[in-house]
Amino acid sequence: MHSQLFAIIDVETTGGGISGNRITEICIALLKDGEVIDKYTTLVNPERDIPFHITTLTGIDNEMVANAPRFFEIAEKIEEFTKDAIFVAHNVSFDYNVIRGEFRLLGQHYNRKKLCTVRLSRKLIPGHLSYSLGRLCNTINIPHLNRHRAEGDVDATVILFQRLLSLDEDFSTINSFLNPRSKQATLPPHIPTEQINELPEEAGIYLFKNQKHQVIYAGKAKNIKKRVLSHFYDKKTKEYQLGQETHFIDYELTGNELLALLVESEHIRKHYPKFNRAQKWPATTYQIISYVNQRGIIQLALGKTKVLHDSVGTFYNKTEAIEKLEEICETFKLCPRFCTLQSTSEKCSHYRIKNCEGICEETETVAAYNLKVQAAIQSLKENKLSFAIQGKGRTQGEIAFVLVAEGQYKGFGFFDRSEAICNIEDYEPFLKLQQASYHTHAIIRSHLKKHGERNVVYFEEPIRLTAHRIKAIKKKSPKDNIFSDWR
Template structure:
């Protein structure tokens, strides 16, 4: 290690994410052992405009780089200068990936072993409030002039690296970070490795949090530890930025994948995380509603809404909702006109439903017709399924479950295998109430489609017509009636 060559590197860029980042300045200090033996520094024409906020930060403007060499003109020098050296930087993933991106643009590869002085500092100088280069230098008395300029940052990083070398005389920490099997160099700079080491290898959900403990990403996994690490090995710009902002990771073991999906959906709905794209946008629901017209006839109609109220039935697919309207219209001999299946007609003339008994032309009494409508409404409400889906719990002697009452997802929970659970009421003490949504509906429906009735426990009775479970403000889950989930 005493004769090992290190390339201490810093780049200034135009900003815009890894994919769009162009280098405006680079500095490389070559260190053999713990002594700087050579240095290379140059401005670079990024071949694009430098944003004003970048100029304000670095002092580098468009005029300064106008006559500077373009990257392809210095690529050979950078490649040769760093050959046989270990690439060292403060937050190495950033500088390394930007440089690799520049080489890729000119059709060349660039591969070096890497060391991150942020992660090395966390390991060898633990307990500091901040590991940013400026704060770190202030804390341990390293001179740091020309901040946010490549040479100034390289000079400070070189001194920091010398300090770190002196704190690891046996090179045990350095070697562990350089081990080909080690992923240390690719891990987020602000995330203590202990948090990753403590992650369980079980099914559940995980939450990435920023410096202020705000949730910025929620995910689910069959193996939490494996899935979390996979984010940091991904080279996509989104995953890189997610890693840069992650300071803390929380998790919750669910025991099985179904509950992980449901809990993940709840966290996305609750926290609206910055890096979750799926499930964030509210989905329109289609409700079958009932109301009395001026004649006193009870009509059924389809309403599209995001804010749901009590209804005869709620669906997340318009075709499914229309089919259900047509089904009850035909089954209970209702009028297509008064079921909103036809409009702008005095008398119904539906192409398929022909068994209207005359409410539209006055040959059927309002009282008789309304009784049929009430029977149809009662049928819809009574035929909403009640069931629990059971699966593995968080430990071997535990069962996890998701509960659906009258077609609505109510929540999930866990109970000991020794518990006598035989009726729907028996689940009540163990349930953690959740908000039903289009996404929980889709998750449960997808599970049933894939797994069938396996592990499904169905019930005929409800919890005293669900009155034992507190009212949920967004009562969303649509009935796939007659158990047709």
Template sequence: MKDQLFAVVDVETTGGGMSGNRLTEICIVLLKGNKVLDKYTSLINPEKPIPSYITALTGIDNALVANAPRFHEVAKDIELMTRDAIFVAHNVNFDYNVLRNEFRELGFEFTRRKLCTVRLSRKLIPGLFSYSLGRLCDSINIPITSRHRAEGDTDATVILFQRLLGLDTNFEVMRSFLHARSREATLPPHLEAEQIFDLPDDPGIYLFKDNKHKVIYAGKAINIKKRVISHFYDKGTKEYKLGQETYHIDYETTGNELIALLLEAEKIKKHYPKFNRAQKRPGTVYQIISYTNQKGVIQLALGTTRTLNNSVGTFYNRLRAAEKLEQLCEDFNLCPRFCTLQSNVEVCSHYSIQNCEGVCEGKESISSYNKKVLAAIASLGEENSTYIIREKGRHFKEEAFVYIKEGRYMGYGFIDTDVSIATVEDLDPFLRIKEATYHTNKILSSYLRNGAHKNIVILEQPAASSSLKKVSGNWTDGLFALQ
């Protein structure tokens, strides 16, 4: 690689995310091997205001770039100077993506092989406290002037790259980073490649952590490795920032998507990661509630809450809650008016429910009507079964289970297939007790609606002991000895 061309690049921008980031300055130093051939530097008019915090950082303000060329006026020079060269930068994905987006605005594709001096430094100069350009240069005595200006940062990066070339005498590291199948160029600057390559291809959850091992993102996946890598191919602003702050990745396999979803919800609630948006706040819970009015009639109504209070029935979708209330009204001959399906009427006249037996007109006694309401409420309670959801384990000699007691999520566990389970108590040593939340209940509700009933084992609870009863499906011998 002694005759290879390298274009060492640094850009300054307006900030504001990858999609809205415009160039304000660029510097390119062209090397052949480790010898400098040429330098190009220019301010650029970004055709948009420069925020004050950017000016405070770089010293570049609107007045300074007012008469500078626009990008389309310098694009040809940049393309020619970097043609046939490997694109080199400190945190290369930032500079490369900003330039590529500028070319795309002009209708052209800008494609270069690239090398990141952050990742190369971590490989060839291991063990440093920080690999930011300023601290790295301080650590290995590289002079750096005009910090956060394109020319000053590029000059320092050139010296750093020349030293890295000297450390990689046979160019083995460079070639491995440039190999067509290597993902080094797309990985975040602070993340060791081995952490990615060692990830499993199994279902589970993964945690992105910063330099202090604080969880900044929690996710679930059918294939952990594939999903993690997909974050780094996404060029959106959020994914870019996530990559910049990721230093470590932890994971936990679950064997199936259901437990992965439940565990992801648990981790988000526990760590409140800065890059997670969903599941940080409980959604609205719809509840069928009951109360006694001034006449002594037990009324049913649809209410909303953000907590999982005890109620007649809890739902995570308003339409399903309303449908259930109408079904109760129809099945138990209740009055639409006293089920709040109608308002501002003295006598019910619902458009579809016509089987009210007249409590609203005094034709039916309140005591008789209230017995029907209590029966309707009891029917909802019967739906809160105690059961186990049976799922795939983390390997072929293991199966997983999720335990729901009287409609409430209790936790999950894993059992070897050669263990026979005959009673609920037999599950105790394997159960990982977990907290039921809005999100775990919503996950389970969605799972059951999507046709997973074949995986359910209903638990009957006689006085003496609790046994397991098959609901449907053909069960193999092993995990549950079905009674």
């Protein structure tokens, strides 16, 4: 190992993520037996404009690179220069993937063993608040001139790497990092290996946090450790950027996938993480609302909102809401006009509902009609289901549950198998209250559709139904009967 050749490399780029990054400058210093034996540095024409904010950072502008060689003109030089060397860089994944991307554009494959001086420093010089090149050099008194230029950063990294070599005289740490099984070079620079090793291989959620401990990504998994590592092995720009900004990983065991989905949804709603796309925006809900019009008639209508209100009924797609409104209109002999199922201001003329008793022609009294509307509203409230879905807990002696009361998701919890749980009130001491949303409804609805009545405990309550409603329910399967509000 003492005669091993190391290539200390730094590139400056146009920015724009791994796939869109083009090199504007490259420097390579060859190190052997602890000494620099050769160095190569050049500006590179990226064949695209350099953004102003990049020029502000590096000082490299379009005019400087106009006459510089393009990458295809120096590719052979880089290939030969680093042929027998281990690729070393501060945050190696960035420089290595950018160079590989340039070779890939030429239809060529570039592959080297690699070492990250950020991760090596964390291991061999532990306890520092920051391992960025600039701050680490300031802390351990390494001269770092001409920052954010390839040669200046390489010169500082060379001195840092020489110190790391002196702290690892038998090369045990470097050899462990080079071991293909270690995946050290693949892991993000700011996450200690211990954090990865301590991750459980069980169901739950995980949170990626930045340097300020802000949640930047929330995910769920059947196997937390395996899923977290998969983010770091993924070469997509988004996954790479997520790894670069992650400093801490927290997790929470849930015991089963349903709870993991619900807890993940709550963290996304609460923290609005930068790297989560799905579930960030509140989905539209449709609600049956009631109000009294100028004639004193209680009118039903469909309201569209992105916030859950305590309405007569809440639905998560428009078709479902209209079907329910049509159903109660026909069942209780209401007027389609005053259920806003048609826009005409004259006598109702719905294509299917024909049993209006004349409120639109003023042959039915307002008082009599309003009693029917009130009965319809009451039936909607009374027919909201209450049930619990039980599942595997975090330990062998524990049961997890999700609670839905009167059609609304209330939260989740865990209880010991020895507990006597018989009715809905028995769940309350163990319940962790959560906020219902379109997404929690969709998660539970999907679970019921997939698993049916298995592990579901539902609570029977007196339900007053019209003959029409009873007939409609009998036509459905037992599964639909129990979960009709969760289709």
